[in-house]
Amino acid sequence: MGITDFALAMPSGKLSVHDVSRESGYSVEKLGQVLPSGKFSVLAEGESSWGLGREAAARLLARNAVPLDEIGLVLYAGSSEWGTPFWSPAAKIALELGIEQAHCFEVSNFCNAGMVAVKMADDQVRAGTHKYALVIISDRLSQLVEYGTGYIELFNFADGAAAVLVSADAAYEVLGAAHHTDPQWVDAYYGEIKDGQVKVERGEKLDGLGEAFLDNFTALTGKVLADIGHEAADVAYFLVTHGNQDTHRKYLSALGVDASRSVFQYDLDGHLGGADPFLALEELERDGRIASGDLVVVATAGSGFTWGVTAIRRT
Secondary structure, eight states: OEEEEEEEEOOSEEEEHHHHHHHHOOOHHHHTTTOTTSEEEEOOTTOOHHHHHHHHHHHHHHTSOOOGGGEEEEEEEESSOOSSSSOOHHHHHHHHHTOOSOEEEEEEOGGGHHHHHHHHHHHHHHTTSOSEEEEEEEEOGGGGOOGGGOOGGGTTBOOEEEEEEEESSOSEEEEEEEEEEOGGGTTSEEEEEETTEEEEEEOSOOTTHHHHHHHHHHHHHHHHHHHTTOOGGGOSEEEEOTTOHHHHHHHHHHHTOOGGGBOOOTTTOOBOGGGHHHHHHHHHHHTTOOOTTOEEEEEEEETTTEEEEEEEEEO
C-alpha cells in the first residue's frame, strides 16, 4: 500500500529578486539569502492553484490506467486559501476529470497538509475503504505575500502543485508517520484581508521558533524510525520542506547525516509548500539516484505550527 505514482505541475509566471527588491526595498544581495534561485515560480494572470492541481492530476491519470469510478477519495491539501471562499477545489477537480464516485474534501494543515493527506489516503486504501485515492497538493503562497511588509522570511513563497495516486500497487510503501502541533506558535502568522485579498501578517515575534523546528523534526524522526524498526543510518534520503535552508542543514546535522543524503533545490526555485518533497523525489528519480528498497524520510512543517515526519520505502 502507498504511493503508486505522482506528477507535478508548475505555473507559467516567474518573479525575480529584482522584482522583489523593487517592491520590498531590500537589496538584491540581502534577498539572495532567502532567494538563492534568483527567480521563483508564481501563478500568472488567469492561473489558479486549483487549476494547477487539476493539471498535475490530469497528467498523473493520463499515464496510469485507473478506472475513474474506482477512485473513491479525492483530497485537496493546502492552506485553505483556495482563491474562492466557501468552495471545494477537490470537488471541482473531480468534476473536471470525470471522477463521479468519490468522496471529495479538503485537508488544511498548511505546508504539512500534503503528507497528512497522503497518510489519510493510505489508511483508507489499506483498510479497504477505497481501491484508489487521489491527493492534490497545491497552494497560492506567492499571492499571500505582501513584499512591502518587510517579512523577508516569507519572500521565497512560490507556487506549484503535485498530484499523488495512492493504491495497493505502490511504488513507495508508506511505512509510518508522526505529527505534532505546538500551539504556542499559532499566532506567529495569520491572514488579513487587504483590499479584498488575503495577505499573511506576522504576530508578536517570539523567540525559539527555529529551535522548535529542529526539536520537533528530530524528535518525530526518531519516533517514526523507532516505530518501523530503523535508525537514521538506514535512511537513503531525507527530504525536507524547502522553507529555510539553514533549518534543513541543521536538521541533517543533528541526525549526523551528510548533506549528500538530501536534496537541495533552493537554487532552482522558491518554497512550493507541500509540493516540495515531491519535486525533490522527482529529481532523485530523474537522476537515477533512488533504488528498490531505499528508505526515504519526508520532514514537513506548516503554520500553526505543525511538524510531520513520514517514512516511505521504494518498492
